[in-house]
Amino acid sequence: MSLTGGSLDQAQARKHALNCHRMKSALFGVLCEIKEKSALNIQGVQQDDPPDPHTMRLDNMLLAEGVAGPDKGGASAAAALAAAEGTPDDGSLEHADYREKLAQIRQIYHVELDKCEQTCSEFTSHVTNLLREQSRTRPITPNEIHQMVAIIHRKFSAIEMQLKQSTCEAVMILRSRFLDARRKRRNFSKQAVEILNEYFYSHLANPYPTEEVKEELAKRCSITVAQVANWFGNKRIRYKKNITKFQEEANSYTMKTAVDAASVSSLSSQSDSPVTPNSEGYPAISYTPD
DNA sequence: CTAGATGATTCTGC
DNA sequence: GCAGAATCATCTAG
Numbered sequence: 001m002s003l004t005g006g007s008l009d010q011a012q013a014r015k016h017a018l019n020c021h022r023m024k025s026a027l028f029g030v031l032c033e034i035k036e037k038s039a040l041n042i043q044g045v046q047q048d049d050p051p052d053p054h055t056m057r058l059d060n061m062l063l064a065e066g067v068a069g070p071d072k073g074g075a076s077a078a079a080a081l082a083a084a085e086g087t088p089d090d091g092s093l094e095h096a097d098y099r100e101k102l103a104q105i106r107q108i109y110h111v112e113l114d115k116c117e118q119t120c121s122e123f124t125s126h127v128t129n130l131l132r133e134q135s136r137t138r139p140i141t142p143n144e145i146h147q148m149v150a151i152i153h154r155k156f157s158a159i160e161m162q163l164k165q166s167t168c169e170a171v172m173i174l175r176s177r178f179l180d181a182r183r184k185r186r187n188f189s190k191q192a193v194e195i196l197n198e199y200f201y202s203h204l205a206n207p208y209p210t211e212e213v214k215e216e217l218a219k220r221c222s223i224t225v226a227q228v229a230n231w232f233g234n235k236r237i238r239y240k241k242n243i244t245k246f247q248e249e250a251n252s253y254t255m256k257t258a259v260d261a262a263s264v265s266s267l268s269s270q271s272d273s274p275v276t277p278n279s280e281g282y283p284a285i286s287y288t289p290d
Numbered sequence: 291c292t293a294g295a296t297g298a299t300t301c302t303g304c
Numbered sequence: 305g306c307a308g309a310a311t312c313a314t315c316t317a318g
Binding site: 230 | 297298
Binding site: 184185186187208229233236237240241 | 306307308309310313314315316
């Protein structure tokens with residue numbers, strides 16, 4: 001304070017004198033001209049850069065996924081998902097979940113985008129005002145201000161692009177989660193496993209059900225033929241890998257079928273049992289009671 | 291939370 | 305094209 005206090009008025013007066021100097025505008029003109037030509041000038045600023053194909057791709061994808069553009073609640077994406085899946089039965093619940101998560105992504109995207117745009121315009125006007133203010137005391141051309149604004153916009157559009165990219169990634173992850181059938185794996189019902197095991201162990205010598213049998217088993221278990229085939233494929237290999245581990249299970253099922261066969265009584269409600277007796281000559285697992 | 295179980299997928303050989 | 309084998313991703317019991 002002691003340094004400036006006394007001379008503040010003096011400095012202000014000098015500044016004012018400078019601003020009002022008759023040569024000021026001429027001097028500024030020359031300085032600006034030199035600046036435009038010199039290295040101080042902002043280099044490499046192309047005003048009309050062509051639309052970036054990467055950005056366009058991101059925009060198109062966000063539009064297609066229902067994240068950008070009019071709010072459809074991800075309906076189109078969910079529809080596409082349903083079409084890709086081809087399973088209209090259990091789809092509604094899954095799609096509701098999908099839509100909900102997509103809506104979350106959409107909301108975050110728009111909030112962040114708005115924030116970005118607002119910050120950009122605030123920062124731009126701040127810098128513009130600052131430069132205009134400074135242009136009174138140092139040579140700054142309107143073109144320079146314009147270029148500075150362009151630079152700011154470019155920086156912010158880079159941030160926007162990153163936002164778009166991460167949003168796209170999030171959507172893709174979400175999509176893959178819902179499209180990947182493995183992620184929707186549900187264990188078969190106890191009854192279904194029972195039916196399949198029953199067939200497997202009673203045909204242990206040749207556990208290769210025919211197409212007809214697979215269809216029958218699929219119907220009884222309320223699963224698809226492919227699932228039956230998968231189950232038998234897995235079962236065969238896992239059984240073979242560790243027979244001792246399955247010994248107990250095998251015993252329980254062979255016993256069960258033996259009991260069932262022995263008492264073909266009225267209590268058996270399975271009139272359409274596909275469990276055909278094992279006619280092959282393969283050695284079945286031996287029953288070893290404890 | 292973790293290990294084991296389990297349904298699905300992918301690759302390979304026949 | 306099918307079966308076996310390996311692997312993945314999820315489910316589930318403890």
